[in-house]
Amino acid sequence: MTLVGRLKTSTASMGRVAVGVALGVSLAAALLAGAPKAFAQEAAHAHEHAAIVxxxxxGPALWSVSDADSTIYLFGTVHVLRPDTPWGSAKVDAAFDASQNVVFEISNPDDQSALMPLIQQHGLxxxxxxxxxxxxxxxxxxDAAARSIGGSAAQFDxxxxxLVALSLSVAPLVKAGYDPKSGVELILKHRAEEAGKPVTGLETIDRQVEILAGLSQETQLAFLRSTLEDFDEATTELDTLVDAWAVGDVETINRVGVIDMRTASQEVYDALLTRRNTVWADQIQTMLAGSGVTFIAVGSAHLAGDDSVQEILEARGVEVTRR
Known part of the structure; x- marks a missing residue:
């Protein structure tokens, strides 16, 4: 069966892009932040920095790895959320407050000035x-999907x-009340800046664009076709995942957000999860060789399943503890 066929028959295909937007790459939050006014206005009521319910x-799952002089917390996130999603917890607050450094997938998920040149280079x-x-x-x-967000097929041509698939995927999310300003990273970034904590990234926004742009054309087209098929129901999978994430149900995140991605496309799975998780595990081991307390927050799919960051670390003899 071709990749397109697998995507169309999968019970939770890659094209249900809400899952990838929420758990795959934080770049999606930057695209959503720059979304067309026609649907971006629907989130205009949100506060500049949403309070955590x-x-x-x-609450959501939290892990830690440590040695004699260092502790690293691992916290799975969702990059876009509804403002009223209840996810605050005392254990996460304590871990965040105890940390001297905060690390995200990328340090600038809301930086439109950094994103636009990359779109020009890799998206056209x-x-x-x-x-x-x-x-x-x-x-x-x-054209129908584009017109629902104030555009047209000709503008996407x-x-x-x-890029078209990822851009279209954010429209139903905003219409359903999801907002990048309520995403975990932007809220924690604001808290870190207020507390004077250094904020860094495990990778750059350049790298995230290059990963998506590096997918084969067949996979990109399958991604777009399934996005169009599921355009009117794009929030269903994301709602399921957010509900699971908010209560620390890692098994559901693995089943819906990780296993289904691998079933739909090994190429996407390796590009978005396996290779990045391996590189991040390398960086975490380097941090462990130093000292201090660090809080790492990455998309929840990276911390679920057989190829998660924790599994890679444990295979190398690093003990990981669920808090």
């Missing part, structure tokens, strides 16, 4: 317009499929 139970392909890659029916679906 306290969880009713223990006027020599191969999108209209030459899609069927008339698919172009009609694209010079863009590469990965």
């Amino acid at each position: 306290q969880a009713t139970g223990e 392909s006027p020599q191969t317009p999108l209209s030459s890659l899609l069927t008339p029916a698919e172009l009609a679906d694209l 010079p863009l590469r499929p990965w």
